[in-house]
Amino acid sequence: AEVCQIYFDPGKITYGEILDIFWQAHDPTTINRQGGDIGSQYRSVILYHNQSQMEIGEKSFNLAGKKFESPLVTEILPLEIFYKAEEYHQDYFVKNPNQPYCALVIQPKLDKLRGLIK
Numbered sequence: 001a002e003v004c005q006i007y008f009d010p011g012k013i014t015y016g017e018i019l020d021i022f023w024q025a026h027d028p029t030t031i032n033r034q035g036g037d038i039g040s041q042y043r044s045v046i047l048y049h050n051q052s053q054m055e056i057g058e059k060s061f062n063l064a065g066k067k068f069e070s071p072l073v074t075e076i077l078p079l080e081i082f083y084k085a086e087e088y089h090q091d092y093f094v095k096n097p098n099q100p101y102c103a104l105v106i107q108p109k110l111d112k113l114r115g116l117i118k
Contacts, residue, residue: 002041005082015053019046019060021116025109029070035105044072047079054078 028044048054057076065072
């Protein structure tokens with residue numbers, strides 16, 4: 001799965017609040033798909049580091065499930081190995097803002113995400 005590892009200050013935002021944004025920032029009801037992107041790398045998944053994150057993730061899943069008409073398909077799994085993306089993927093949007101995929105797909109997603117963050 002294509003994922004990001006998020007480092008955060010729990011004094012500023014909690015893990016649960018990050019998950020609240022996660023549920024709104026993508027479609028957790030489609031298997032192996034996000035918009036026009038199709039494949040298992042586009043599945044909805046939460047990878048946790050410890051028991052506490054697992055429990056918060058499961059609670060968040062159950063609460064979020066009440067807000068969607070279709071059932072959630074998000075997997076909640078332990079993080080076993082995290083592979084950093086290739087260098088050309090690092091800061092891709094910043095380096096390629098006018099690339100059609102960035103302008104037409106990523107920019108609207110970022111605009112939506114910015115609206116979700118207080």
